[in-house]
Amino acid sequence: MPFVENLHTDTHPQSRRFRSLRMVQTPKAGRTLARWGATLGLLVFVAGFVPWTQNIRSQGRLTTLRPQDRPQTVPSTIGGRIQQWYVREGQLVKKGDTLVQIAEIKEKYFDPELLERTREQLEAKIASLRENAAKTVALGGQQTALRQGLQFSLSKARNKVSQARLKVQSDSAQVLAQRADFAIATRQQEAQENLYRQGLKSLTELEARRLKFQESQAKVQDVQNKLSISRQELTNAIIELQSLQAEYTDKISKSESDRRSATSYQFDTEGQIAKMRNELANLSIRAGYYFIQAPQDGYVVRALKEGQGEIVKEGEDIVTMMPSTPQLAAELYVKPMDIPLLRVGRQVRLQFDGWPALVFTGWPGTSFGTFGGTVAVIDNIDSQGQYRILVIPDSTQEAWPKPLRVGSGVYGWALLDDVPIWYELWRQLNGFPPDFVGEPEPEKKAGGKEKKADKGGSSEE
Incomplete structure (x- = not known):
């Protein structure tokens, strides 16, 4: 029997003499593939227990948190004729600086005295x-x-x-x-x-x-x-x-x-x-009102009326301005199925257009080029079938890039609970929503008890 066992080895010299033995032995490539398959299966099995951060993906654009920080048009309070421009497009102006001077066109106001x-x-x-x-x-x-x-x-x-x-x-x-x-x-x-x-x-x-x-x-x-x-x-x-x-x-x-x-x-x-x-x-x-002034510090984006001598009506827009130091916020849109999972204060990872990033949505700590934020506003009504949320910078993390402009695109991932990868794959295959989690930070109730997230369903109220 030892002789037979030795014949099954490729290195035994007697094995080359028997053709039948050469036909029934396992090929070398097959054994290699089996070893790799076993190793890969073991890795997949082990990786199935690696923690995965559930998230809600959405996209939108950059806007501002405060309405006064958003782009605005400066109208003419009275009707008149453009007499002189004091600014150019792209110029930085301070609050109270004169933008345009207009003259009267109504005969009852012609008298200079x-x-x-x-x-x-x-x-x-x-x-x-x-x-x-x-x-x-x-x-x-x-x-x-x-x-x-x-x-x-x-x-x-x-x-x-x-x-x-x-x-x-x-x-x-x-x-x-x-x-x-x-x-x-x-x-x-x-x-x-x-x-x-x-x-x-x-x-x-x-x-x-x-x-x-x-x-x-x-x-x-x-x-x-x-x-x-x-x-x-x-x-x-x-x-x-x-x-x-x-x-x-x-x-x-x-x-x-x-x-x-x-x-x-x-x-x-x-x-x-x-x-x-x-x-x-x-x-x-x-x-x-003959001198139209800047309502706040900002940049003159575009002149809506050109030249001198052009007639402007009462309340008609003349220039568009953008505040110089707006408080940026990411305007994202979330599906109605995911909106119950969000709370004010929930952490969000953001990727901005034009900013290089390497994103691993399930492992936010390993992503490169993304920035942190927190949910500040959740709309109570939908907008074209989706709900709008506003995300502001997270003060505990890296600040957002200064060159960002209002209106540029942004992608976001609202971070939820940590689950194994196998559970996430099973959820995705079955089309289930992410787990409902409680507040991002536990709140103490009377008597010293804390509100904790219930992984199985709803938070303890």
């Missing part, structure tokens, strides 16, 4: 308001004087009416006395006539008595006339009293009307003054 003339009109209106206020005060004093004069005139008229009443009473008494005296004179005359017919009185005595009768009758008529005059004077005094009230009421009403007109003019003037102040303020602000 419009601001000063409007200010003069405002001062004239204010002076007119002061004079009108003085007129209102004067009319108020006039009304006070009229009311006082009315009281004095009414008192005087009432006294005059009282005097007229007393005179009427006095004249009435005189009339009564004179009528009594006339009655006596009438009886004496009749008696004298009888005595004269009887011859007891002379004609001379009778004529003297008739004369006295005529005088008494004349006195009665005279006192009656005086009484009528006194009554007329009383009536006139009453009428004057009534007309005096009406006259002063008319004067006071006219003065009140003038005062109210002055007050109305005052309010109207105050409204005009407020309107003119508003117009003056608008003109002052508009004068500042």
Whole structure:
């Protein structure tokens, strides 16, 4: 048997003498291939237990985290004509630097002294308001004087009416006395006539008595006339009293009307003054819009209007600017299936366009040319079937390259859990999503317990 075993070896000299033995022995190439296959299988088996970092791949572009750091257009607040350019494309400007000067195209603003003339009109209106206020005060004093004069005139008229009443009473008494005296004179005359017919009185005595009768009758008529005059004077005094009230009421009403007109003019003037102040303020602000200034430090990217003398409309864009020191962020888009796996603060590896890189997605520590970042924003709504996330530089790792520009392409890998390679291959073949992991850093709850990631499914809430 030792001889037979030795014949199976290629080095034994007797093996060359037997053709059948040469046909059944194992070829040398086959044994070599078997050894390599066994070695490779062993390596694959061992490699299946090597840790692999699960990740979510996405791509996007560079943008900025803050809205004020993104490219912006500088519009013209007012319509006008481009008079002069103060910048060129690509120039670095500071906040407040003049970019463009424009001139007016509306005829109502052509006057170069419009601001000063409007200010003069405002001062004239204010002076007119002061004079009108003085007129209102004067009319108020006039009304006070009229009311006082009315009281004095009414008192005087009432006294005059009282005097007229007393005179009427006095004249009435005189009339009564004179009528009594006339009655006596009438009886004496009749008696004298009888005595004269009887011859007891002379004609001379009778004529003297008739004369006295005529005088008494004349006195009665005279006192009656005086009484009528006194009554007329009383009536006139009453009428004057009534007309005096009406006259002063008319004067006071006219003065009140003038005062109210002055007050109305005052309010109207105050409204005009407020309107003119508003117009003056608008003109002052508009004068500042003739020079379009840079809203912040940045670069003039592109002039949207060319040359001088070109007309720009109100609110029309003139130049595009890019802030000089933007806070860069990578704008990536993730599938809805992967979005529950992301949290704010999750680590991300990034590869930038134009930056050489050697990437091993499963072993981020061995990759070359990639940069670290953390998730800062996760949108709550989708954008064309995907969700947007914003990734900012990771302060604990190497800083992003300074030459990066907004808008350049970027590729990202959101780093998840570490699993064996065989598990990852099995997951990929079955189309399963990556494992759901918890927060990147455990958070302590009350009582000292920590929130840990559950590799099998959801995190402990």
